[in-house]
Amino acid sequence: MKYSVVVVDDHYLLSQAIGGMVQGFEKFDVLYLCKNGQELLDKLKEPNNIPDIVLMDIKMPILNGIETTEIINREYPNLKVLALSIEEDEYTILKMLRAGARGYLLKDTKKEILEEALTKVIEEGSYYTNNVSKILTGSLENDVRTEIKDRELEFIKLACTEMNYREIADIMCCSYKTVEGYRDSLYRKLGIKNRIGLVLFAIHHNLFTP
Amino acid sequence: MKYSVVVVDDHYLLSQAIGGMVQGFEKFDVLYLCKNGQELLDKLKEPNNIPDIVLMDIKMPILNGIETTEIINREYPNLKVLALSIEEDEYTILKMLRAGARGYLLKDTKKEILEEALTKVIEEGSYYTNNVSKILTGSLENDVRTEIKDRELEFIKLACTEMNYREIADIMCCSYKTVEGYRDSLYRKLGIKNRIGLVLFAIHHNLFTP
DNA sequence: AAAGATTAGGGGGTTTCCCCCCATTATATT
DNA sequence: AATATAATGGGGGGAAACCCCCTAATCTTT
Incomplete structure (x- = not known):
């Protein structure tokens, strides 16, 4: 058989x-x-x-x-x-x-x-x-992506967009300053310098499909 | 045979x-x-x-x-x-x-x-x-990519990077202002608003592989 | 030769981004 | 009760990005 x-x-x-x-x-x-x-x-x-x-x-x-x-x-x-x-x-x-x-x-x-x-x-x-x-x-532990909070992930996906941070804040229903907070904490965690770095990170880790 | x-x-x-x-x-x-x-x-x-x-x-x-x-x-x-x-x-x-x-x-x-x-x-x-x-x-004619000059294409690839425009200018061996010129002309041609838009365009048209 | 396109460069101003600092709530954890 | 740790919001300053308008040299085309 x-x-x-x-x-x-x-x-x-x-x-x-x-x-x-x-x-x-x-x-x-x-x-x-x-x-x-x-x-x-x-x-x-x-x-x-x-x-x-x-x-x-x-x-x-x-x-x-x-x-x-x-x-x-x-x-x-x-x-x-x-x-x-x-x-x-x-x-x-x-x-x-x-x-x-x-x-x-x-x-x-x-x-x-x-x-x-x-x-x-x-x-x-x-x-x-x-x-x-x-x-x-x-890589089960030192997987940096497990450290990304839900709200931050939401932000990442919106950051991979032509929108500016004020528009992103509107969509996420929070203040501009909060969005800046998500960004800054991600930059520190991921060791990146600017928004382009964030987009590249998202692509490499399949967080969004272009 | x-x-x-x-x-x-x-x-x-x-x-x-x-x-x-x-x-x-x-x-x-x-x-x-x-x-x-x-x-x-x-x-x-x-x-x-x-x-x-x-x-x-x-x-x-x-x-x-x-x-x-x-x-x-x-x-x-x-x-x-x-x-x-x-x-x-x-x-x-x-x-x-x-x-x-x-x-x-x-x-x-x-x-x-x-x-x-x-x-x-x-x-x-x-x-x-x-x-x-x-x-x-x-789509042979209205292909916007055929309108992209060689120098601009070079710039696009570097723009899909964490580098800032000054660093890009160094690599391209031209002034910061010239790089700004490439950027502005691309923004007009492609109808985009910021560098993230440029990265997304590059991805969608396979101009660089992430 | 004149007109136009291409490439390279510049001045100056506005907006956005980046990065410090900090405060207030909850909500767990110890 | 004390202490982290999210999640949220904010001030302010400096850097970078963005976006006009402009010049000049080199090509191409007409």
């Missing part, structure tokens, strides 16, 4: 190609392909459509990989998710693993690694590459 | 998967895979390694798809290049086609389209999907 796999990726050619590759693996069968998380969740409602493992991209329209994985872990705790993405920034990887992914592969791994990861996740429960292990151990 | 194809993509799993897919096509054989443009150019020096068509990604380290395509068109004018990328912004597509690509596929097309495109490019010289045709006809 082969293990069943579902590939979720918004780029159709890629999910077809990866699906074809997985189909070529001895122990695996591709059940079907999905273009985003919502499509997968719809499919899963039919018990026959529940695979052994989901190979999930992260950046997707409608419902992304992180949100989808959270829902799957809540509603189908036995269904394993293996992340397969080009995003290699620590924060994304951490968020995906916290959401319940059993492993995280970058899209430039080799065919054999994919096969091994699929097998290990199903038979042993998880698979972590060197990169990912390092991130898991190293 | 089958046509020979080379796949160039920095994500190894993807080039393997797409290569596998192409290998499955009746009329095509995969000659080899490359991880970037430089690797391809090195390979091409050996005449036996020249394929009928190259399936090229755009964003790649070391030597990207646009630069590589330019070189290929200069040095191997008979070698056809078909772009296969996730970048769907007009400017990138235009640059790739101007560099000499015979067609431009997005990574969410279907298997059958890829096969058709490969065939058409080899047998008829080009293949354009609807999207690409529209962009070719529609």
Whole structure:
């Protein structure tokens, strides 16, 4: 009996190609392909459509990989998710693993690694590459983003905009001086010098999608 | 006799998967895979390694798809290049086609389209999907980016940095006032209000990679 | 040769940003 | 009860960014 796999990726050619590759693996069968998380969740409602493992991209329209994985872990705790993405920034990887992914592969791994990861996740429960292990151990604490308060995060997103601080204060329903406070505390925490630095930080850490 | 194809993509799993897919096509054989443009150019020096068509990604380290395509068109004018990328912004597509690509596929097309495109490019010289045709006809003139001078482009890239204008002026070897001139003319042309707007413009038009 | 565009530079003024200082509430923590 | 620590608000000064208006040299075009 082969293990069943579902590939979720918004780029159709890629999910077809990866699906074809997985189909070529001895122990695996591709059940079907999905273009985003919502499509997968719809499919899963039919018990026959529940695979052994989901190979999930992260950046997707409608419902992304992180949100989808959270829902799957809540509603189908036995269904394993293996992340397969080009995003290699620590924060994304951490968020995906916290959401319940059993492993995280970058899209430039080799065919054999994919096969091994699929097998290990199903038979042993998880698979972590060197990169990912390092991130898991190293940067869990000194992750500066965990120190960012909710209000500051709100501010960051608005700062990545042509608005000036007075307009941002209006939207955040607080005074101009409060907004300056958020800014100053972020500059100190993140070691940046000006608003451009803040925008660059937000981009590098996927706090907003340009 | 089958046509020979080379796949160039920095994500190894993807080039393997797409290569596998192409290998499955009746009329095509995969000659080899490359991880970037430089690797391809090195390979091409050996005449036996020249394929009928190259399936090229755009964003790649070391030597990207646009630069590589330019070189290929200069040095191997008979070698056809078909772009296969996730970048769907007009400017990138235009640059790739101007560099000499015979067609431009997005990574969410279907298997059958890829096969058709490969065939058409080899047998008829080009293949354009609807999207690409529209962009070719529609936006060639009113593309605001063609109005950006070289010096201004240099400035934009430096403006997407924590440097202030005085430091930018030093790097550009001109006076602070000249830099202000570039800025003001860009603000007028692009209809933006401040430096954040400039950074957002640069991101949206792939003028710099964050 | 005259007109126009391009590139480089400058004067001066207003606004915004940056960075110190500080005070007042809550709300936890010890 | 005393003490952090958010979250909120504020004053003031200096630097940077922004935005006008202007000049001059070098090209291109007509």
